[in-house]
Amino acid sequence: MNKHPKQEKTFVMVKPDGVVRGLIGDIIQRIEQRGLKIIALKMEWASHEKIDGHYPKDEKWITRLGEKTASTYEKYGYDLEKELGTADLKKIGQMVRGWLLDFMSQGPVVKIVVEGVHAVDMARKICGATLPSMADMGTIRGDYSVDSPALANFEKRAIYNLVHASETPEEATHEISYWFDKKDVRSYDRRDFDFVI
Secondary structure, three states: OOOOHHHOEEEEEEOHHHHHOOOHHHHHHHHHHOOOEEEEEEEEOOOHHHHHHHOOOOHHHHHHHHHHHHHHHHHHOOOHHHHHOOOOHHHHHHHHHHHHHHHHOOOOEEEEEEEOOOHHHHHHHHHOOOOHHHOOOOOHHHHHOOOOHHHHHHOOOOOOOOEEEOOOHHHHHHHHHHHOOHHHOOOOOOOOHHHHO
């Protein structure tokens, strides 16, 4: 049986750069102002191993990271092989994934479960495009970050894009169960909920 549309859940994480910049409250406020509910919330300084379990390890996903990197290098006229020492997209993807794990485990993160109408799509809309330099103004990334993959790759690090939001309902289900015990996720009625929608 399908759940009520207001019960869709997604996972959002304030990344270490968002935490150390003091943006936790603003990120939560933006989520709640859109009529979504925070139904679980916790800060954690995740280990490298815990972050490793969050991100996919399959060859297709890793190669896609390499392809995105190659595309960025081509767009900005950088020599991929000269800068990274290889043109192998899988190896480059593994390199980028490693930078991501290092970044995400270098400081605390704030884990959030969000519930509401089209929660997955709405949370991603609030966050803005993954690449801050491409994110619209009015989104979290568009308002608070100017980082780009060209700069991140040049400095051999992950992109500082402040926040993660699940891409699909399936990914949200996996990430919620990965980061939270079932008992920690509690829905409730918001008094303004019927007027926001």
